[in-house]
Amino acid sequence: MRKMECQLCGKVYRRTGSKLTLCPDRATETMIREARILQVNLSLAQTYDLPATLTFQQWIATLDYFGWTCAYCQEQPYEVMEHFIPISMRDRYHPYGAIIGGTTIKNCVPACYDCNARKRNNCPDYIWKVSNGVEQGIFPTLEMIERIAQYLQIDLHNLPLSLCVSKKSAPWRNSIF
Numbered sequence: 001m002r003k004m005e006c007q008l009c010g011k012v013y014r015r016t017g018s019k020l021t022l023c024p025d026r027a028t029e030t031m032i033r034e035a036r037i038l039q040v041n042l043s044l045a046q047t048y049d050l051p052a053t054l055t056f057q058q059w060i061a062t063l064d065y066f067g068w069t070c071a072y073c074q075e076q077p078y079e080v081m082e083h084f085i086p087i088s089m090r091d092r093y094h095p096y097g098a099i100i101g102g103t104t105i106k107n108c109v110p111a112c113y114d115c116n117a118r119k120r121n122n123c124p125d126y127i128w129k130v131s132n133g134v135e136q137g138i139f140p141t142l143e144m145i146e147r148i149a150q151y152l153q154i155d156l157h158n159l160p161l162s163l164c165v166s167k168k169s170a171p172w173r174n175s176i177f
């Protein structure tokens with residue numbers, strides 16, 4: 001039997017047949033589900049040729065930080081892994097992708113289905129627009145964006161100005177966030 005190192009607690013254990021590297025203590029139903037969600041989102045980032053570096057430990061720490069509730073409304077329970085900067089940017093040379101896109105610790109937060117769906121219709125440049133007061137009454141709100149950016153350690157006022165160019169936004173409107 002192969003010896004494995006648990007990706008959550010680091011304990012060495014004997015492989016039990018599961019493909020997930022979680023020791024028997026940590027291999028709860030919840031953790032197994034999260035490990036799969038992470039895997040799916042890492043693959044998705046790779047598909048778009050974006051960074052895919054979020055570790056399981058980092059993701060669980062993020063969920064713990066937000067109390068397993070939605071990072072946007074802070075009311076509904078966590079239901080989906082949400083990419084602050086949409087994962088579906090097809091232009092990998094766009095500054096968003098180069099700076100903070102992908103499935104990374106700087107781009108992933110928990111969200112509820114409702115907030116995820118409301119955010120869906122907004123172009124990625126909403127972050128620049130909202131944080132610079134160009135646009136108001138848009139979802140997510142400035143308060144949400146600032147709070148989440150603080151956790152993700154994104155300097156909203158230091159994003160390249162090219163982010164506000166809306167010409168490139170059209171193809172993203174119907175993509176998965």
Ligand SMILES: [Zn+2]
Nearest residue numbers: 006009023026
């Ligand atoms: Zn463990």
Ligand SMILES: [Zn+2]
Nearest residue numbers: 070073112115
């Ligand atoms: Zn929510």
